Amino acid sequence: MHRTAVKKVVLEGVLDANDALAQANRQKFDEAGTYVVNMMSSPGAGKTSLLEHTLERMRRKLRLGVLEGDVQTTLDADRLARFHVPLVQVNTDPGFGGECHLDANMVRSGLPELPLSEIDALIIENVGNLVCPAEFKVGEDARVMVYAITEGEDKPLKYPLMFRSADLVLVNKMDLLEHLDFDLEQFLGYLDAVNPGVGRIFTSARTGRGLDEWCSWLENRAARARAVQ
Amino acid sequence: MHELSIAQSVVEIASRHAGGRRVTRIYLKVGHLRQVVPSALAFSFELVSQGTPVEAAELDLEEVPAAGMCRVCGAESRLESFPLRCAACGGLDIELTSGEELYVESLELEEHPQETGS
Numbered sequence: 001m002h003r004t005a006v007k008k009v010v011l012e013g014v015l016d017a018n019d020a021l022a023q024a025n026r027q028k029f030d031e032a033g034t035y036v037v038n039m040m041s042s043p044g045a046g047k048t049s050l051l052e053h054t055l056e057r058m059r060r061k062l063r064l065g066v067l068e069g070d071v072q073t074t075l076d077a078d079r080l081a082r083f084h085v086p087l088v089q090v091n092t093d094p095g096f097g098g099e100c101h102l103d104a105n106m107v108r109s110g111l112p113e114l115p116l117s118e119i120d121a122l123i124i125e126n127v128g129n130l131v132c133p134a135e136f137k138v139g140e141d142a143r144v145m146v147y148a149i150t151e152g153e154d155k156p157l158k159y160p161l162m163f164r165s166a167d168l169v170l171v172n173k174m175d176l177l178e179h180l181d182f183d184l185e186q187f188l189g190y191l192d193a194v195n196p197g198v199g200r201i202f203t204s205a206r207t208g209r210g211l212d213e214w215c216s217w218l219e220n221r222a223a224r225a226r227a228v229q
Numbered sequence: 230m231h232e233l234s235i236a237q238s239v240v241e242i243a244s245r246h247a248g249g250r251r252v253t254r255i256y257l258k259v260g261h262l263r264q265v266v267p268s269a270l271a272f273s274f275e276l277v278s279q280g281t282p283v284e285a286a287e288l289d290l291e292e293v294p295a296a297g298m299c300r301v302c303g304a305e306s307r308l309e310s311f312p313l314r315c316a317a318c319g320g321l322d323i324e325l326t327s328g329e330e331l332y333v334e335s336l337e338l339e340e341h342p343q344e345t346g347s
Contacts, residue, residue: 005253006340010246013332014238014257101231131264132231160311161264193312196321 018136021104025111025139032116034065035225036124037218038140040162043128045148046172048076049205050214051125055083057215062222065119067110069102069127076125088113092127101132104139121222130155134162141225142167149173149180153187160194168199170214175204232266235331236273242333243283252286254337260330261295261308286337295328 013019029036041047051066058064065086068077077089088110092099099106107124114122124140126133145166147155150173156163163169169191177184191198201217203210243252259265267290278284295308297315304317305326313323 004340005337007335007337008246009335010242010333011335012242012246014235014242015331017238017241099234101234103234132234134264135231136234157311159264161262164262196312 015135015137018104021108022137022139025104025108026141028111028116029122029139029141032119033226034116034119035121035218035222036140036142037121037221038124038126038133038138038143039146040126040133040143040166041128041146042130042148042151045128045146045151046205047125047128047146048079050146050170050172050203050211051080051123052083053205053208053211054123054215054218055080055085057211058218059083059085062219063118063120065114065116065122067107067114067122067124069106069125071100071127086114086119099132100127100129101136102126102138103136107138120226121218130159130162134159134165142221144168144170146170146172149177149182149184149187153183153190156187156190156194163191163194163198166195166198168201168217170201170203170210172203172205174202174209175207232269233273233277235265236270237277239274239288239333240278240281240283243286243336244281246333246336247282247338250282251339252283252336253339254287254289255283256289256291256334256336258291258293258330258332258334260293260328262325262328263331265331291334293327293330295325297323297325297328300324 039047055064066080068089069092070076071092074089077087080087090106090110092106124138143166145162147169201210201213203214239255239257243255271288274288296305297308297313298305299315299318299320300322301320302315302318304315306316312321314321315323
C-alpha cells in the first residue's frame with residue numbers, strides 16, 4: 001500500500017503539562033497564604049535531620065507542614081510524626097518501579113490531606129536525587145538545596161541544573177569539615193560558577209550550626225508571603 | 230532517570246497531535262543546558278511508546294546550543310560550559326537566549342492516500 005508522510009508542526013513543551021499543574025498547585029498555596037519550599041538533595045545529604053531540627057525549633061513560632069516524597073517506605077514520615085505537624089507521605093512507587101522525583105501531579109495528590117489554610121510554611125521533601133527533581137516544578141515559592149560536604153567539591157559542575165535552580169543552598173555536615181579533604185573555597189567557587197551569588201548557609205544538624213539562620217530565613221520568607229496575601 | 234517521565238510526556242504529546250494517524254518521526258529540541266541523556270531518553274521512549282500510535286517512530290533529538298546576551302556590554306556569546314561568561318567582557322551577568330529548550334518541534338505522520346472508491 002502506498003503511504004505518504006506529512007509533517008505537522010507541534011511546538012509543545014515537554015514539561016508544559018507538569019508546569020500547568022504546578023501553577024495550579026501554586027495558586028492553591030497562594031490562596032491559603034502558605035509559603036512552599038521544595039527541598040532537594042542527594043540521598044543522605046541530611047534533609048530529614050535538618051527537617052527534624054527545623055520542626056523542633058520552629059513549631060511553636062510557625063505553623064509548619066511537611067509533604068514527604070519517597071520512592072518507598074514511610075521511614076522519613078515516621079521520624080517526623082512525633083512533632084505532630086500536618087504531614088503527608090507521597091510514595092512515587094506506583095510509577096515505573098518508582099519515580100526518582102516528585103512532579104506537580106504527585107504533590108497535588110497529597111494536598112487534600114493537608115489543611116493548607118492552617119499552614120504558614122509547607123516543606124516538600126523531594127526524593128533524594130541530584131538530577132531529576134530539578135526538572136519538575138511542583139508549585140514551590142523557593143528551592144532549597146541541602147548539600148553535604150561529604151559529596152565533594154565538584155558536584156555543582158557535574159549537576160548544574162539543580163544548583164542553578166536553587167534559591168538557597170544549605171551547606172550541611174559542616175561538623176565534618178576538619179575530618180575531610182574537602183576544599184570549601186573550591187566548592188564555593190564552583191557553586192558561584194553555576195549560580196553566581198546564590199544564598200548559602202553553613203549548617204550542621206549535629207552541632208546546630210547555622211540552624212538559627214536557616215530558621216529565620218524560613219520565618220522571614222513565610223511572613224513576607226503572608227503580608228503579600 | 231527523569232528521561233522516563235520526559236519520554237512519557239513526548240509520547241502523550243505526539244499521540245494527541247497525531248489524530249489517529251501513525252507517527253513515524255518525532256523532532257525533539259533539547260537545550261544544551263538541560264540534563265537529558267540521549268541514550269536514556271531513546272531507551273525510555275522505546276519502552277513507553279509500545280502499544281501507542283507512536284510505537285516504532287524515530288525520535289529525532291536535536292541539541293540547541295546555549296547562548297546569551299551580556300547585560301553589561303550587550304554582546305551575544307555562545308555558552309559552552311560553566312561559568313556562563315560573556316565572551317567579550319568576561320561578565321557573568323548573562324541573559325540566556327537559548328539552551329533551556331525542551332519541546333516537541335514537529336511530527337512526521339503517515340497519511341493514507343484518499344480512497345478513490347472501488
